């Protein structure tokens with residue numbers, strides 16, 4: 042299968058792409074390699090992936106509507122694993138627009154790419170932070186997500 046992995050230079054995205062490549066899938070990974078944490082770590086993860094013949098990296102920002110739309114049309118993905126996001130709670134106080142761009146606008150470009158190109162399946166990583174002030178544990182997908190306590194949580198909640 043041809044699979045798009047967003048946030049492929051990240052902690053989870055790089056490991057996911059490696060495993061998908063090992064399974065024989067054709068993987069295209071995108072990431073803007075931002076400096077929220079040391080980009081050298083992200084470059085090292087990409088270097089590990091570069092050895093796979095069935096992997097291709099494209100430096101791209103998911104909030105770039107035109108670039109993402111073109112990517113979907115050109116490549117024709119069977120599956121999308123959407124892991125690119127701006128994480129962190131404290132960082133959101135100083136840099137709110139990073140969350141709007143990556144987690145809201147970026148999410149919408151990925152959803153639109155899937156919708157217009159009939160992608161069969163999309164996997165998205167939300168966050169347990171969406172349960173916010175909810176005191177019921179363990180968390181369940183049926184629990185309320187109406188009281189986020191950070192901008193990160195608010196922008197990772199796609200259920201309501």
Ligand SMILES: NC(=O)c1ccc[n+]([C@@H]2O[C@H](COP(=O)([O-])OP(=O)(O)OC[C@H]3O[C@@H](n4cnc5c(N)ncnc54)[C@H](O)[C@@H]3O)[C@@H](O)[C@H]2O)c1
Nearest residue numbers: 048050051052053072073074075102103124125126143166
């Ligand atoms: N690690 C955890 O414990 C955890 C827990 C819950 C949810 N998640 C979610 O899982 C996903 C992956 O988490 P992670 O720990 O690998 O994070 P990470 O920060 O290591 O990886 C995210 C990657 O996305 C990239 N990125 C961010 N904004 C982008 C943009 N606008 N365009 C392109 N690339 C962009 C970053 O450069 C980074 O490489 C995220 O959606 C995160 O919210 C992670």
